[in-house]
Amino acid sequence: MGITKTQMFNSDQNELAIIFKVLAHPARIAILQHISDQKACICNDIVTEIGLAQPTISQHLKELKSIELIKGEIEGKKVCYCINLEKWKEVQVLMNSFFDKAKLNCC
Amino acid sequence: MGITKTQMFNSDQNELAIIFKVLAHPARIAILQHISDQKACICNDIVTEIGLAQPTISQHLKELKSIELIKGEIEGKKVCYCINLEKWKEVQVLMNSFFDKAKLNCC
DNA sequence: TTTATATATTGCAATATTACGATAATAAAG
DNA sequence: CTTTATTATCGTAATATTGCAATATATAAA
Numbered sequence: 281m282g283i284t285k286t287q288m289f290n291s292d293q294n295e296l297a298i299i300f301k302v303l304a305h306p307a308r309i310a311i312l313q314h315i316s317d318q319k320a321c322i323c324n325d326i327v328t329e330i331g332l333a334q335p336t337i338s339q340h341l342k343e344l345k346s347i348e349l350i351k352g353e354i355e356g357k358k359v360c361y362c363i364n365l366e367k368w369k370e371v372q373v374l375m376n377s378f379f380d381k382a383k384l385n386c387c
Numbered sequence: 388m389g390i391t392k393t394q395m396f397n398s399d400q401n402e403l404a405i406i407f408k409v410l411a412h413p414a415r416i417a418i419l420q421h422i423s424d425q426k427a428c429i430c431n432d433i434v435t436e437i438g439l440a441q442p443t444i445s446q447h448l449k450e451l452k453s454i455e456l457i458k459g460e461i462e463g464k465k466v467c468y469c470i471n472l473e474k475w476k477e478v479q480v481l482m483n484s485f486f487d488k489a490k491l492n493c494c
Numbered sequence: 495t496t497t498a499t500a501t502a503t504t505g506c507a508a509t510a511t512t513a514c515g516a517t518a519a520t521a522a523a524g
Numbered sequence: 525c526t527t528t529a530t531t532a533t534c535g536t537a538a539t540a541t542t543g544c545a546a547t548a549t550a551t552a553a554a
Contacts, residue, residue, distance in 0.1 A: 283508065283509050283510080283541095283542065283543080284412060284413065284414075284509095284510090284541090284542065284543095285414075285439065285542085285543080286413065288413075288414075288437070288438055288439070289413035289414065289416070289417055293413040293416045293417050293420070294413045296410075296413075296416050297410070297411055297412055297413040297415075297416055298411075300407045300408075300410040300411035300416075301407075301408075301411035301412075303403075303404070303407040303411075304404055304405075304407035304408035304410075304411045305391060305404055305408075305511090305512085306391065306393065306395075306396035306400040306401045306403075306404040307391075307392075307395075307396065307512090308404075309396070309400045309403050309404055309407075309485075310396055310400050312489070313400070313488070316488060316489035316490055317488075318490070322530090323530075323531060323532095324529090324530060324531080330395070331395055332392065332395070332512095332513075332514090333513065333514050333515085334514090334530085334531075334532095335513075335514060335515080335516095335531090335532080335533080335534095336512075336513050336514065337531095338531060338532055338533085339512080339513085339532090339533095340512095341531095341532095342532085342533095352531095354520095354521095354531095356521065356522065356530090357520070357521045357522060357528095357529060357530045357531080358521095358529090358530060358531080359530080359531065359532095363489045363490075365489065368486065368489055371486070372482075372483070372486040375479075375482055375486075376479070376483070378416075379475065379478070379479040379482075381420070381423055381424075382419070382423035382470045382472070382475055390511095390512065390513080390538070390539050390540080391511090391512065391513095391539095391540090392512085392513080412541090412542085414542095429500090430500070430501060430502095431499090431500060431501080439542095439543075439544090440543065440544050440545085441500085441501075441502090441544090442501090442502080442503080442504095442543075442544060442545080442546095443542075443543050443544065444501095445501060445502055445503085446502090446503095446542085446543080447542095448501095448502095449502085459501095461501095461550095461551090463500090463551065463552065464498095464499060464500050464501080464550070464551045464552060465499090465500060465501085465551095466500080466501065466502095
């Protein structure tokens, strides 16, 4: 159907999946790299750096904001986006705790 | 368009995005947890545990196999899936190196 | 060989995502 | 107030994903 049966899974599984989904696009990876490299944090500069249309970048930024990986500060008519380090670390811990649980005890 | 402009991004960005995309579904998170918890590694047991239809689970397993996070061993008429620990750790390292690069040097 | 069991593949309907043009909203500059 | 610059939102076309019924494939059991 194209619709994920969210109700069949627990909230941890759904939360992790949502985080992974936000990260599951090369443009969003690139945006995060540009922001954290300080190459560009102003929306329009990111548009120039990456080369997708402005509405497309704006949409990607919105998705990154939706899980609070970045925050946008309004500076006059520009918006400066930066990494939300608190959430950033939280996400990293979450992923690592998922990965650390895997054991090699299979058949 | 719905099509990702892969050619605009470098191979690291695309590789990371593909890995995140495979992980971006609660059913696939659940499957990995079941396998690594040893609750179920036989395909049909996973179907019973999770409650999605057999073809659906089979498709999710295929996607997990596509990036080699799991491998499936044929045991008679059954297939035992287990975590590919080598790739598993490789993916974890890749993610951490991405997350470790973020700095708080923004405006 | 026939039947039962386990998994994979195909085809399709429902829904989601990606990208962008057009346009709205907002704020600084003139 | 008007213009310009920057970002967000809306609408929409193209494509991708999800889930499952039907079916194919493969092995074991009878």
